[in-house]
Amino acid sequence: MTNHHEEGSRQTIEHAKGLVIDSIAETMDLYGVTRSAGTLYGTMYFEEDMTLDEMREKLGMSKPSMSTGVKKLQNYNIVKQTFRKGTRRQTFVAEKDFFKFFSNFFTKMWIREAKINLDTVKQAQKELNKLIEDSEVDEKIKHEAQQVYQQLEASIPYYHWLQKLVDSIESGEIFEFLPVDQEK
Amino acid sequence: MTNHHEEGSRQTIEHAKGLVIDSIAETMDLYGVTRSAGTLYGTMYFEEDMTLDEMREKLGMSKPSMSTGVKKLQNYNIVKQTFRKGTRRQTFVAEKDFFKFFSNFFTKMWIREAKINLDTVKQAQKELNKLIEDSEVDEKIKHEAQQVYQQLEASIPYYHWLQKLVDSIESGEIFEFLPVDQEK
DNA sequence: AATTTTGTTAATAAAAAATTTAACTTTTTG
């Protein structure tokens, strides 16, 4: 085996990884994560823990970009800080189990959706109730307010269901209903 | 009931709707849908079918913006074209059932994720296999290729599971496992 | 304590995305 061949083989491996990294980044882009954060995650997916400088080297970008990128990924709960002995630099590691990725990423969004929207619906209903219970208010308006109130009321079970979905993912119960097929 | 009061009451209703529209737009923003498309959806959520000009009027934006916005929402499968008799203008209606919204929106993303990433993983594995099966290739490289191959292989069950999740949502089966609580 | 290393914040520059105006195409109706 010559060095010439070895060089080409390394390139083949890097090419294969590159395909997957781009694909992951495209998917994350679909989910509203910026392309560069997605590429960073994809890169970390194939590495052990990395320092900011190692990321910068791999991606050819500036250190502040890596710093903010990693922070973003930490916010999505798909990258964690780790402790590598022998260096005083911070190191970070990507969540490599896609089931955990799914869980961390979507439950975070859904919890927030359920909370924010439910709070808002309650607040809007409170305001509508003022009209509905006010004897001074015109019947036509009252009826309109009631209709909107009802539409909002009908949305509430959805947010409760979303919370149940989150719970079943976090507890792992969902995998009893939808088992992971291990065979290829 | 005076007209003066009636004016204020209408404003109260609009204010309540506005709270909810903003909240919906914020959630959709979280999901990677632009703010203005989210606001358009939120607006349509409180209306029957709408023409482009009605949207433009409500949102105070240009008609081409409405045209592209509606197209985007149609792509997410959360807005459909309808036929209102008596007008030759196109009309559009928003999906108001959030369960269907959830289903349409997320299954579309997940189907795409599963397909694209699975295809890419297979392709990457094919390239890695060339190294693994090539007797000319250095053992060290071969080992590295095998490791990456294995990492990719381990991700495949996730994509199959995602497809199963999509199927159970589309068939409605998931609601047997996670029933919708009707009581408040 | 001083110096070096590391990471973050701030300001600027560059790039990307969204919005509008204007031109154009298609559809409808008289």
Next chain:
DNA sequence: CAAAAAGTTAAATTTTTTATTAACAAAATT
């Protein structure tokens, strides 16, 4: 079939986002 209406596409502009350089702050080692 001509005229008008409706919708889309294209080009240009504005706004927003992203990334970089440079300055700063914090931590650690000598």
